[in-house]
Amino acid sequence: MADENVLEFANVSKTYNIISDPLLSQGRQAVLDNVSLTLRRGEIYGFVGLNGAGKTTTIKIAMGLVRPDTGTVKMLGKALNSDDLRRIGFAPEKPAFYDFLSAEETMKYSARLLGYSADKTRIAEVLETLNLHNDMDKLVREYSKGMQQRLALAAAMLHDPELYILDEPSSGLDPVGRRHVKDLLRNLRSKGKTVFFSTHILSDVRELCDRVGIIHNGKMLFEGTLKDLNPKGEDLEDAFIKMTAVLPTETTTSAPKERELTQQ
Ligand SMILES: Nc1ncnc2c1ncn2[C@@H]1O[C@H](COP(=O)(O)OP(=O)(O)OP(=O)(O)O)[C@@H](O)[C@H]1O
Numbered sequence: 404m405a406d407e408n409v410l411e412f413a414n415v416s417k418t419y420n421i422i423s424d425p426l427l428s429q430g431r432q433a434v435l436d437n438v439s440l441t442l443r444r445g446e447i448y449g450f451v452g453l454n455g456a457g458k459t460t461t462i463k464i465a466m467g468l469v470r471p472d473t474g475t476v477k478m479l480g481k482a483l484n485s486d487d488l489r490r491i492g493f494a495p496e497k498p499a500f501y502d503f504l505s506a507e508e509t510m511k512y513s514a515r516l517l518g519y520s521a522d523k524t525r526i527a528e529v530l531e532t533l534n535l536h537n538d539m540d541k542l543v544r545e546y547s548k549g550m551q552q553r554l555a556l557a558a559a560m561l562h563d564p565e566l567y568i569l570d571e572p573s574s575g576l577d578p579v580g581r582r583h584v585k586d587l588l589r590n591l592r593s594k595g596k597t598v599f600f601s602t603h604i605l606s607d608v609r610e611l612c613d614r615v616g617i618i619h620n621g622k623m624l625f626e627g628t629l630k631d632l633n634p635k636g637e638d639l640e641d642a643f644i645k646m647t648a649v650l651p652t653e654t655t656t657s658a659p660k661e662r663e664l665t666q667q
């Protein structure tokens with residue numbers, strides 16, 4: 404079913420305690436406010452927003468790492484459960500590895516955590532897609548930041564999941580690495596996989612995404628196709644900056660409708 408939803412957020416809200424002085428409770432900060440979004444099977448969905456907009460929090464909720472205060476999340480058609488996590492390839496914003504393991508050992512360990520075993524051939528095959536196969540014996544502590552970022556993507560791919568949730572997969576990558584990631588995401592889509600990724604790189608959004616979600620101050624400003632987002636085909640950065648300037652930071656009360664936004 405081409406239009407089947409694989410991830411659905413319905414009116415999800417999340418607050419965190421504001422604790423700048425540990426002895427004083429200073430109330431709660433709304434981090435996500437009534438977020439609804441839908442990821443459809445087989446698409447690449449770009450999740451865009453300024454620093455602190457709520458992208459990583461949304462992804463953590465999708466992965467069951469953070470619990471929402473209110474609202475519902477459905478993953479692959481039902482409430483998230485630990486078995487579903489095996490059907491997801493997740494690469495976090497700040498991947499953390501054991502320094503004393505090699506890349507190959509890191510991959511084996513990642514597979515084992517998900518209840519799989521991965522042989523050397525499979526590991527080499529996946530590392531090759533991220534151009535890391537010549538460094539598979541190297542210790543992770545000898546990996547550069549960009550290599551670690553790519554290793555996190557490789558670990559997410561190892562079990563050939565149907566859904567990928569990637570938090571800024573291209574951050575810290577050089578132009579060749581970014582090209583690799585773009586090719587990889589296209590390739591995953593061509594195999595029928597679904598990809599949800601957060602990013603600040605609007606050119607990647609333009610080149611890759613079937614649909615886009617824009618989050619601002621914890622509220623969804625927009626969800627739709629690039630054409631809906633940018634009907635006049637203007638510079639995407641201009642369109643994005645205009646859209647996020649619509650709502651001043653402190654006075655945000657409700658998300659304007661799509662049509663109002665696209666006509667700004
Ligand atoms: N564990 C936490 N406790 C308190 N506040 C938090 C916590 N995690 C995130 N926040 C706050 O939630 C808001 C959203 O953070 P989040 O990490 O989701 O943003 P983001 O869109 O991923 O930003 P970036 O582009 O910088 O990665 C920020 O104001 C942040 O300070």
Ligand SMILES: [Mg+2]
Nearest residue numbers: 458459460496
């Ligand atoms: Mg983030």
